[in-house]
Amino acid sequence: MVSSKKSPTIYDVARLSGVSISTISRVLNMPDKVNPETHKRVMDAIDKLGYVPRADARARALQNTDRIGVLTPFFTAPSFVQRLRGVASALSKANYELVIYPVDSMDHLQGYLSSIPLMRNIDGLIIMSLALGDQDAQRLITNGMETVMIEYSHPQLNSILINDTHGGQLVAEHLIKKGHKTFAFLGDIEPPERFAIHPVKSRLTGFKQSLQEAGFSLSKTYIRSVPYTPAETRQAAHELMSLPKPPTAIFAASDTQALSIMKVARQLGVKVPDDLAIVGFDDIDVAEHVDLTTVRQHLDESGRLAAEILLSRIGESERPLQHINLPLKLVERVTT
């Protein structure tokens, strides 16, 4: 690789156009403050040299980076991807770059949290579905790192939440209306401690609660706590369907797990929705493809909102904190 020609700097342009570097800078940043003739001379030089200001130098002087970071576990899981899509769409409009910090262990997270605010790598931070210790939150705050959290909240940081309990209730109501009597729940109720957020638990709570209010019970046998891995999910689904009195409806706490359940049903020859109704949660893209009834939590929107809040606070840091609650909606398709 012939990296020969070093790209021209502001000094080269200054020399060629016979003015000082400050004038170049002015031409670029406050064009109206400079004599039209000089302006032209400078622009000519810039064109001739193919000069482009270096972002990093600019960033140092400006004390901003035009870059925002997203801290996320499994950024590759469909629901996270859809949130990222929302973030990206908001950012690209504003000409911000998107940096992704994939979190796959607690150490990782701690590492990021302790260095990010001080490194000054980014202008703002979005934290997705990750719990934050009080100390970490404080560090973000005292270092003036603008932050928006999704699926977790802290009194001094912006947050975007959904009401998981209500989501569970929606599902229960829907299934009851459909005439079901035997229900089951499947989801990762106690995720690895490192993430420490428990949306699934709340979904279960709401589900169970509405069921009980309507006079139905949801005994332990019909509640399966399973990690997100397809194999284990399928195993659990299989067990549920093999019960002496199998459920006629299963609520999966995530769409991906619902997919696994559908697969098992197919293998076992269990007819969906006739023999078994299945409801998911999230409404990821594929849910529509496979006609899965699910609870829509508007993932894209949550990401877009997070980014918008961030940008508005970066621009004008004294805006009040925002704690937003996004609505949920049950989308009925053909699995119920």
Added chain:
Amino acid sequence: MVSSKKSPTIYDVARLSGVSISTISRVLNMPDKVNPETHKRVMDAIDKLGYVPRADARARALQNTDRIGVLTPFFTAPSFVQRLRGVASALSKANYELVIYPVDSMDHLQGYLSSIPLMRNIDGLIIMSLALGDQDAQRLITNGMETVMIEYSHPQLNSILINDTHGGQLVAEHLIKKGHKTFAFLGDIEPPERFAIHPVKSRLTGFKQSLQEAGFSLSKTYIRSVPYTPAETRQAAHELMSLPKPPTAIFAASDTQALSIMKVARQLGVKVPDDLAIVGFDDIDVAEHVDLTTVRQHLDESGRLAAEILLSRIGESERPLQHINLPLKLVERVTT
């Protein structure tokens, strides 16, 4: 937000520990070159102040950014996500940050290409599924921007490719072996010009060719060029299945489109695979969930490889160019 306390700089640490800033730098970067006592004094000061070197300042001095960029269209489509996953996994091991540049228009792409190499924002670039003009390629090269391309190649840049034609052949062979006689093809043969890469066309070519060699024909009626949108894909699928003599096997050039076809089959009561076989391409995660027969192109691996090549060249820039060809494999599941 109380951004009061500015984070401490190397100067603060120097003052507190009574040495010069160069020594602080040395303690951090070449610890063995410094007296153990001094080392300890400095570390104490660092701890007391909670000092963390600012990444941007460091980057300026070091002339590197520890950051690599990925230029990708629709980074949100499953296949791109899986490649990104590969990239991310390789990067996080090496402690590099991942910056995503979503390309949604030709202008966008041009903008990135003209500024990225000169801005010096990143140490390396991965370009996914995007065609590069010769001039753009030259700019990358002359500016010494290390680059790896996926799904497109340029003689002077690293590239990772698959043999799409061969992929089409694999599908044809498989379907023929299964005893099919009437075939159809569905895919985005002529994607919007801005992306200018034509993997789908090659898949069709290979498919058609193997079919013909085996004595079967694939007439225009059975070839549908359709953009990726679910609605249009479904429409086309519907048309195919409504033909006087409907195909008994459809090859969709992407898994997502195969999903749409499956949905239509379901709606129409067409039994898969008995009445209709469906084969996809890519082997994205959901393919396994829905038991879709498809051609695996090891998306994760392509991303990981791209990142690894990049990192190795960044470390040692005189390594030879690499043009890698990734193998394809037909994965038989239950839709055929």
Added chain:
DNA sequence: GTCGTTTATGAAAGTGCTTTCAGTTTAGCA
């Protein structure tokens, strides 16, 4: 023709680190 303004420009400081170079200290050894 002088004084007060406005406008255009350059010099220089600031940004926070790395690294080279030269100087100082220390240790080892005769």
Added chain:
DNA sequence: TGCTAAACTGAAAGCACTTTCATAAACGAC
């Protein structure tokens, strides 16, 4: 005790910009 080499350390330059401040020129009004 004196000398040399090795180990350590600090000053300063460099990185490529922005921005403040001061100066110079041009202009108009009296």
